[in-house]
Amino acid sequence: MEERGSPDGDPELNLDQGPEGLETPIQVVLRVRPMSTAELRRGEQSALRCSGTRTLHVRPPGGAQDVVFRFSAVLDASRTQEDVFQACGVRRLGELALRGFSCTVFTFGQTGSGKTYTLTGPRPQGEGVPVPPSLAGIMQRTFTWLLEQVQHLGTPTTLHASYLEIYNEKVRDLLSSGSPRPLPVRWNKTRGFYVEQLRVVEFGSLGALMELLQMGLSRRRSSAHTLNQTSSRSHALLTLYINHHTQMSHMDPRVPPAGGKLCFVDLAGSEKVAATGSRGELMLEANSINRSLLALGHCISLLLDPHRKQSHIPFRDSKLTKLLADSLGGRGVTLMVACVSPSVQCLPETLSTLRYASRAQRVTTRPQPPKSPAIKPTQCLETEILQLQEENRRLRSQLVQIDPKGMNSLGSGL
Numbered sequence: 001m002e003e004r005g006s007p008d009g010d011p012e013l014n015l016d017q018g019p020e021g022l023e024t025p026i027q028v029v030l031r032v033r034p035m036s037t038a039e040l041r042r043g044e045q046s047a048l049r050c051s052g053t054r055t056l057h058v059r060p061p062g063g064a065q066d067v068v069f070r071f072s073a074v075l076d077a078s079r080t081q082e083d084v085f086q087a088c089g090v091r092r093l094g095e096l097a098l099r100g101f102s103c104t105v106f107t108f109g110q111t112g113s114g115k116t117y118t119l120t121g122p123r124p125q126g127e128g129v130p131v132p133p134s135l136a137g138i139m140q141r142t143f144t145w146l147l148e149q150v151q152h153l154g155t156p157t158t159l160h161a162s163y164l165e166i167y168n169e170k171v172r173d174l175l176s177s178g179s180p181r182p183l184p185v186r187w188n189k190t191r192g193f194y195v196e197q198l199r200v201v202e203f204g205s206l207g208a209l210m211e212l213l214q215m216g217l218s219r220r221r222s223s224a225h226t227l228n229q230t231s232s233r234s235h236a237l238l239t240l241y242i243n244h245h246t247q248m249s250h251m252d253p254r255v256p257p258a259g260g261k262l263c264f265v266d267l268a269g270s271e272k273v274a275a276t277g278s279r280g281e282l283m284l285e286a287n288s289i290n291r292s293l294l295a296l297g298h299c300i301s302l303l304l305d306p307h308r309k310q311s312h313i314p315f316r317d318s319k320l321t322k323l324l325a326d327s328l329g330g331r332g333v334t335l336m337v338a339c340v341s342p343s344v345q346c347l348p349e350t351l352s353t354l355r356y357a358s359r360a361q362r363v364t365t366r367p368q369p370p371k372s373p374a375i376k377p378t379q380c381l382e383t384e385i386l387q388l389q390e391e392n393r394r395l396r397s398q399l400v401q402i403d404p405k406g407m408n409s410l411g412s413g414l
């Protein structure tokens, strides 16, 4: 049974000709992770078979006919992290970001299907135990490639990063200097949806960017449940902002530096609460995750309606859909990496991921470089001020503990 064919022709071809204003489909790459030790111990069988580089056969139990899915690329459990990086064509997205486009890579799939592993590699086995470079994920590989490109550009370029998570429908800044406070999501005509007061950090080296990634990863909410010992309980968005300072922008302050964005989104996994055994706080988190993924699925379905009007897509239904609005229906270039477990026990969730991914690859965007720079100098200044205010508050509270009376002589400060 044919579930869905790939879009006619190779979507990569459109990108090579330059995607400005062209209807460009969201590319979907499928990754099947290896059987886990627990699945093997329980003697679970695989329900999936990859054929060629783009086709997946799903064998339903009971001898029914195979269901066939096609994607831009299909990677079986034997494929390495480097294979995944190559097959996803993330370098191509990086090149577009360097040319001023807004590009997004997001992982999608059931809890425990390998989304975080694919984006950022396995978690370290212990304090100070480094992860072998061969296991580095898409993000670290892209960072290395991007920093090399920027060095050889010949145009002065500044790089900034922000990192946030959406936890229980609240946006938290993973790079904030104090403990993260919920931040509001706003909208305006030029920027679309954006997070107010989000810290954006300038970085100049690969090491500095890797440190920001580690800082965010260590602060992101995760918990153990039946299907995953370290399950992410939030959606995480790391964005790189690239600004080129051209001759014109140096000579004329009214000419903004041109630049693009590259955003990596690690979605929290959909989960059946009965299967994960979640109770209490875990259950609340699971409900919030499932609700936002449902809102995302609803927007994707509506985007496929040929009579839709962009303004009628309910992006405002969740923080996640607000922040992905441009990647899904707007001017961005988007890649989705769908992750699945091969086990027959996961088949209902796997089929639901595959159908979700099939719908997503029929969504098109019309890529356009934004008219304003990826990040404005005033935004950087705002975050620096916020940081100084936070630092000031922290030092003041330390002083109160040491010398409560001495505080009176300091005045109100910042």
Ligand SMILES: Nc1ncnc2c1ncn2[C@@H]1O[C@H](COP(=O)(O)OP(=O)(O)OP(=O)(O)O)[C@@H](O)[C@H]1O
Pocket (backbone or CB within 6 Å): 032, 033, 034, 036, 109, 110, 111, 112, 113, 114, 115, 116, 117, 118, 122, 123, 228, 230, 231, 232, 233, 267, 268, 269, 270, 339
């Ligand atoms: N391709 C792979 N090769 C080896 N191990 C993998 C692979 N993919 C995932 N794993 C392992 O499977 C487990 C679950 O992976 P991961 O945490 O990335 O899943 P997830 O989809 O991000 O889950 P959640 O949504 O719950 O956060 C981890 O122990 C991870 O190391």
